[in-house]
Amino acid sequence: MRYVLFGLPLVALIALVAVFAFSIDRDPGLVRSVLIDKPAPGFAMEAVPDLGVPGFDTASLKGEVTVVNVFASWCIPCRDEHPLLVALKDISGVRLFGINQSDAPENARAFLAELGNPYDAVGADRDRRVSIDWGVYGVPETFVVDAQGVITFKHVGPLTPEAVETELLPAIEKAR
16 A cells, blocks of 8 residues: 555656646747737837838738847847848848847947848837737747738747748748
8 A cells, every 4th residue: 555655646747747748849949829820919119229220010011021030139049040131131032120129229230230230120129018019938039920910920039041941931932
């Protein structure tokens, strides 16, 4: 009887571990979003001062396919993925908007001056309110929004050449 009482919690623990192991999403880059196939949330962001591109709002996302990238100057993975965003503009011709999250304007300007500015518009999300409404877990994150303003794709984490080729470009084409 003592062995049964000792073994029962161990069996329960093993069962719980098995349940959790099989319920975990196998793709760590895929974080399901409740906003997929839903209109982008309502927002309006002012431009980063003296950057030379406008801010944007929900209405700006309508009319053509747009890639929205959430970035910050203090984000090391953002620096790593940035050349891919510059190349994406050349490869796809897609409209690229940036959400600059929780950043001082001078730091955002220096970041884009150093690495190049591929963005057609950059909104300053100083208080992270817009990022929260978009369901952003952390920077960087990238979204595809179709011409009707509906979010059709989300990539969490820094883009890689493989992710651009196998996920982002097909998502852009599908949204067109």
